[in-house]
Amino acid sequence: MNKPRVAIFDFSCCEGCQLQIVNLEEELLNLIGAVEMVEWREAMSEQSDEYDVAIIEGSITRAEDEERLKKIRRRAKVLIALGACATIGGINKIKNNFDLNEVTEYVYGDNAANKIVQTIPTKAVDEVVKVDYKVHGCPIHREEFISILCSILIGKKPEIPEYPVCVECKAKGNPCLWDYGQVCLGPIIRAGCGARCPTAGFRCFGCRGYIDDPNINAAKDVIERYGLSIEMLKSKMTLFGTGQEPNND
């Protein structure tokens, strides 16, 4: 059997999710042995137009990027969105809360009219093409990436948690950060990260996106009990929540 051909492509992002693939360390060497890496600009000089699995990092912020992404989609049997920029638009979507002309002028001043700095409202990958699988997080959790990729390679459906970060946080026996006055988004955000931020004493700021069917009303009840405001909760959601609405059907 031929090894599956895997290519990694980056769009607008910090490239920190690719870095997590490098950070697999020794396991990366095993991965390189199990698949045929045909394109990975950050790590290799080779390029290819043929691949079975395309891994897309980053969000779409320019018209020409949409065309490039569509071309990749046509050539890929399986397309994976890697990390928050690709799965939900990530930090790049904060821009969409502003008038884009004003944003461009604020940052580029006299050069704001230059063609190369033109921008479109940030889109997640699935707002442009069909996405087969999503690896959530900012950055991705490397163990989860390997588990999802292995599932795909052996033809099994990857396990992606449909419960909130609080479940993993409680399992770790952490004290609740709400008791310490922090506005943690754990109750409404998809688990799978091992509740790393609350475990380190930092509130969850929602990088994995909303879980399907979050109990928003329960979160409201609790936040009021803690004397915190819904406005503050909403302001915390703009880091990774722009343009997202919880699917609460």
Added chain:
Amino acid sequence: MTNKIDINVKHITRVEGHGNIVLNANNGTIEKLQWQVPESPRFFEAMVRGQRYEDIQIIVSRICGICSVTHSLAATKAIENAMNIDVSEQTDIIRVLLHYAEQLESHVLHIGYLAAPDFFGVKSVVPLTTTNTETVKTIVKAHRAANEWMGLIGGRPTHPITIKPGGFTKIPTEKQFKELQTKLQQTIQDLKVIADVIATVADKIPAFERDTEYVALKQTTPPTYTFYHGDIATTDMTEAIPVDQWHNVTNEYVVEQSTAKWTKWHRDSYAVGALARYNINAELLSDTAKEVAKMFSLEKGCCNPYMNTIAQLVECVHVAETAVEMIDGLLTKGLKEEAVTATPKAGKGAGAVEAPRGILFHEYEFDNNGICTGADICIPTNQNHANIQKDFEELVPQIISEGQDSIRLKLEMLVRAYDPCISCSTHMLDVKFVE
């Protein structure tokens, strides 16, 4: 017979972010020679406006995956300066230790995965896994050690989750610091092995020199090979200047043939990064780091940009060795649990730290409620773009008769030597491009 050279490297590989190299020459006459950066802009300075001061480092950490600790620390220092927030000596030392970890991780990645394939004449680290298995394993081991170190203090290797204005959400235990110390002793040995291997291919480093202005932080009290404290120093001037005057250093300008904004201080361009730090602070390196520098005949005043990779190797040893001593100091005093207290107030402040690839400036303004009203960021790679172009212009006439493949390789290696981190796109993005 005409001798045409037509090099068009669209999106140079094995660098972080997107850059192009264009060279057209005919019979030895250079018609066009450009270092271009077509990275998509991301507008961070506009996006942080309206955000609370305690969220700023979460956002700007995402400027760059590979220097996320550096961006978090630069922002946090700027916020603390804006609001007169003091941090304890313990916080200060642990931050420096966290920052060291990122220097090591980024440098090992650059030396081992991005630059070394050129020294061995291959296109990536992949073929080296079979031809130089033990060396690759040692590089991976050092890289993992750096990531574990960064994860121990930062909460995870990329995009730290323990840094806050005023201090840390959580610090490692004394036992964890002791374990880290033991691991670092091993890392120093591994780095020596890597240095020995790189020394065997050091003849692949092109011998090219161009007299250059180097800019880096300099710390005098106490004298330290600094990445985190100090004033802005240059090889063109004896006095260093305070960080809040950073705009006088970067002096953005537009070049005639394009709309590109570059930076310059005393000359048309300057360089930042490991070689700049070395040229300003070399005498303050640790003993073993000095020995490694000697192995490669790296001396203060070196103007060969390709040697930046070697200066990084020297710094790897320095941070590992210095960290061992700093942990001794921490443990002797005993770790204290400290409450993080920060009260938002109106103000404006700048912060500078050394990213693995050079000096980084962040500046923010806040209103009374700690809401950000303005931001200005200048990343190291943008400070190097003009210098890369100037190096190209001096290098190409010297090697023009070498043939297209050799010229292309030397230009790519030159860009890689600067270890550019182009996805750190902010307002000083080099906007030069070709239709």
